[in-house]
Amino acid sequence: MFFLNKIFKLRDKANPEEEKPFLDHLEDLRIMVTRVVLTLLISTLACFFYKDELMSVIRRPVEQVWVERHEATLPEKEAISLDDWENALTFAEVSAPLGQYDSGLADRWWERATDKRTRRLTEAAILYRASLKLPEDTREDFISSISDDKSEARELALKLLVSKPADNLNAEGNLRLMSSLKPTETFMLTMKLAFFAGIIVSFPFLLYFLLQFIVPGLKEKERKALWPALTIGFGLFLGGVFFAYFFVLPNVLTFFYEWGKSMGISNDWRIGYYISFATTFVLIFGLAFEL
Structure with a gap:
């Protein structure tokens, strides 16, 4: 308890009318900086243990862009998710070599690896990818010529031909699997995320330690105005951060993604x-809202 009292008490000022010597101010500043550094160190280490959750949070906007951009190119009425389409493309790549090797083995693999819906989508993906290798004006005729025993896959392939989803999701860059070009990059990024999270988690303590140094030098009227201003300012800062994270950032990422795609990059x-x-x-959005 004595230790906590020493940490959280305001710096002494026995006589409010008498100014403290310069060296005493430096000592107060040193104590304040030490408390801030120790608090940041502890909070950063604590947040480091939640590195997976932090990475998921920071990657959420870009993964949202990736999923929405690709799902927008899939037939709407078929309720096909991006995961469904990825699975279908994977099965399409596996089934072709198996069929060439042993048709009976391919049939047994189909029965064990997929359900009826996935098989239909996979067969449609095979037809769709094959049609893309043909001249554009012959693609629809090619798919329409498929026999009636594959009518469900044929109809879905025609819808895919209209919506034109990517037949290779990695061709335009896989935003869910970003690259790291330095051996230490991922570790340093994890520490960076933990540091930023530590600032947010420990912000009330950091603010309190800062006020321990500032408040004794303020007049009574200034003290009364300080707390409402800090509360409103911090609320606006959080509002700006959440607004940017949930609404603005995904749209900005979408713009840059589509721009690069339109340029063939x-x-x-x-x-x-x-x-x-x-x-x-x-x-930046948080600071802008605070101002």
């Missing part, structure tokens, strides 16, 4: 650049 974003951009972006 693969969106192979590096994880380090993305995290730096995302954290800076939301912090």
Whole structure:
């Protein structure tokens, strides 16, 4: 208890009318900085143990863009998710070599690996990918010529031909699997995320330690105005951060993704650049709202 009292008490000022010597102010500043550094160190280490959760949070906007952009190109009425389409493309790649090797083995694999819905989508994906190798004006005729025993796959393939989903999801850059080009990059990014999270978690303590140094030098009227201003300012800062994270950042990422795609450039974003951009972006919005 004595230790906590020493940490959280305001700096002494026995005579409010008498100014403290300069060296005493430096001592108070040293104590305040020490408390801030120790608090940040403890909070950063604590947040480091939640590195997986932190990475999921920071990657959520870019993964949202990735999923929404690809699902927008899938037939709407078929209720096909991006995971369904990825599975179908994977099964399509596996089934073709098996069929060439042993048709009976391929049939047994189909029965064990897929359900009826997935098989229909996979067969449609095979037809769709095959049609893309043909001249554009012959693709629809090719799919329509498929026999009636594959009518469900044929109809779905025709819908895919209209909506034109990507037949290779990695061709335009896989935003869910970003690259790291340095041996230490992922570790340093984890520490960076833990540090930013530590600032947010320990912000009330950091603010209190700062006020321990500032408040004794303020007049009574200034003290009364300080607390409401800090409360409102911090609320606006959080509002700006959440607004940027949930609404603005996904739209900005979508714009840059589509821009690169329209220019014929693969969106192979590096994880380090993305995290730096995302954290800076939301912090700028937070500060802008606070001002």
